[in-house]
Every structure is written in C-alpha cells, then in structure tokens.
Amino acid sequence: MTLIFDIKNFKIVNISKNITTFTGYNRKELGENITLSFVSLLAPEHASLLNVFATWIQKVLKNIPKNYGVEHFFNCWGVKFYNKSKETMKWHISALPLELDAEGKPLLLFLSLQDITHLMKGDDYWIRGVLGKEEKRIFFYHSGENKTVEQEILSEREKEVLKYIIKGLNTKQIAGVLDISPNTVDNHRRNMLARTGTRDTTALIHLCKLTGII
Numbered sequence: 444m445t446l447i448f449d450i451k452n453f454k455i456v457n458i459s460k461n462i463t464t465f466t467g468y469n470r471k472e473l474g475e476n477i478t479l480s481f482v483s484l485l486a487p488e489h490a491s492l493l494n495v496f497a498t499w500i501q502k503v504l505k506n507i508p509k510n511y512g513v514e515h516f517f518n519c520w521g522v523k524f525y526n527k528s529k530e531t532m533k534w535h536i537s538a539l540p541l542e543l544d545a546e547g548k549p550l551l552l553f554l555s556l557q558d559i560t561h562l563m564k565g566d567d568y569w570i571r572g573v574l575g576k577e578e579k580r581i582f583f584y585h586s587g588e589n590k591t592v593e594q595e596i597l598s599e600r601e602k603e604v605l606k607y608i609i610k611g612l613n614t615k616q617i618a619g620v621l622d623i624s625p626n627t628v629d630n631h632r633r634n635m636l637a638r639t640g641t642r643d644t645t646a647l648i649h650l651c652k653l654t655g656i657i
Contacts, residue, residue, distance in 0.1 A: 444556045446481075447541065450497045451550055454478050465556065467527025486523035486531070488566060489586075496538075496570060499591065501548060503572050503582050509547045514576040515540065517552075518654040520559060521568035521586075521640050533563040535653060557653070562646035569640065571596060571654060595656070596638055602657055604631045609648055609657075 444465045447457040455478045463469045466484060473480040478493075485492055496519060504515075517538040524532045535557045540549035567587040574580045584591045597605070600621075607617045614632075618625045632644060641647040651657045 446554050446556075448493070448497075448538075448552045448554055449550070450500070450552060453493070453497065455481055456551075465526070465532075465558065466524070484524045484526070486525060486566075489523050489568060492519075492522055492568070495584075495586075496536075499570055499584055500538075500572065503574070503591065504548050507547075507574055507580065515549075515572060515574040516655065517573075518571045519568060520650065520654065521563050521565070523566065523568070531560070532558055533560045535559045535650075537654075559650065559653075562642060562650055563640055564642050565640050567640055569596070571656075573655065597635055597651070597656060601631050601635050604628055605635060605648065605651065605657060608632070608644060 444461055445459040446455050448454070449456050458470070458477055458481075460470070462473070468480075468484075482490060482493060496517075500517060518535065519538070520533075520535040522534045522536060524534055526532055537555045537557075538552045541551040541553050542549070544550055567585060569586070570584040572582045574582075580593065581595050582591055582593050583596045595602075603621060604617055607620060612620065614625045614628045617628045621628075635641075635647055636643070639647060639650055641650050648657075
C-alpha cells in the first residue's frame with residue numbers, strides 16, 4: 444500500500460486503492476478524514492507514530508548540511524496496526540521525500556507499506572534514516588528507548604557475520620573466517636535479532652535486505 448503524507452499540514456493527501464487488502468476497510472469506510480482514520484488503525488501504544496515520525500525527521504535534518512539533503516531514505520518497521528477483523532499486523536514503512544523546502548527539509552513524503560508480521564516479535568518499532576549520497580550519515584530511533592543515535596543499527600562486525608550467514612556458512616565456519624570464537628558468532632547473531640526485533644535469522648536477513656542495512 445502506498446500513500447502521500449503532507450508533513451507541514453500533518454495530513455495524508457493520497458492513498459492507494461489496495462487499502463482494503465491491507466486493512467479490510469474500503470476507501471468509503473475510512474471517511475473524509477483519512478489521516479484520522481489511518482491513525483485509528485494503529486495500536487494504542489503506537490498511536491503517536493505519525494507525529495513521532497514527522498518530528499524525528501525534522502529533528503534529524505535540523506543540523507545536517509544541505510548537501511546531505513540531496514538524497515535521503517527513511518525506514519520504519521515493527522509498527523503495529525489492527526485490521527478490520529481486529530487482527531494484529533506489523534508493518535514496514537519506507538519513506539522517500541517528494542518535495543523539499545528551501546532548507547532541504549521534506550514537505551511531502553511518499554510512503555510504501557508492507558506487511559512484515561511474520562518477521563517481527565515484541566511491541567517496539569524502529570526508525571532508520573540514511574542521509575547523503577556518497578558520504579552517508581545514518582541515524583536510528585528505537586521506540587522502547589525513545590532516543591535517537593547517529594550510527595548504524597548493526598555494527599560492521601555484525602554485518603560481516605550476517606553476510607557470511609547469507610552465504611550459507613555455519614557458526615564454526617564463520618568463526619574460522621573471522622578468527623573469532625563460535626560463542627562470539629552466536630552472540631553477534633543474538634544481538635542482531637534483539638536489536639532489530641526480528642523473530643529468527645531468516646527474518647533478520649529479510650528485514651536487513653528490505654531496509655538496506657545490508
């Protein structure tokens with residue numbers, strides 16, 4: 444499902460026709476105030492998401508040089524919704540700026556939503572922003588900690604381990620290649636699962652590819 448979000452006026456100005464597939468509601472059922480209706484689908488603990496997301500983007504961009512505004516990409520995952528049947532869904536939201544103001548801050552965002560319920564566990568959500576084209580700056584926010592950190596969600600060593608997992612190497616083989624102990628490899632694996640909120644290694648790989656972490 445896709446939608447266009449006006450940050451300045453805090454308003455959803457367009458939403459794709461396949462909203463029924465995702466939510467169970469048709470466009471008519473959602474009424475004239477699509478933004479209010481959309482927010483009402485959020486689980487109570489995530490009801491402030493759109494405000495947090497919009498505020499977070501503005502905060503991250505506040506002290507960023509304009510050249511970093513040439514290209515930026517935002518992801519949010521683990522967001523909890525309830526569909527018409529009151530079933531819980533976890534969504535991944537990717538955001539691309541469509542229109543920027545004179546300072547390079549986004550006015551309109553193109554949002555793409557995907558169901559990742561099968562990948563996630565827990566009740567938290569994450570926001571990750573990548574700014575810049577050649578020289579990148581990366582920020583992420585974890586709702587459980589309510590703070591923003593300027594760093595990648597996975598360390599370089601963890602990404603190395605994950606890339607070897609993707610290649611099909613087992614724990615002992617990865618340990619040999621990286622000259623670390625098997626216990627250290629397993630610790631990296633557990634830390635990556637915990638830090639991203641994913642259910643298992645397969646889910647971790649899927650999410651990291653989806654969000655551009657690897």
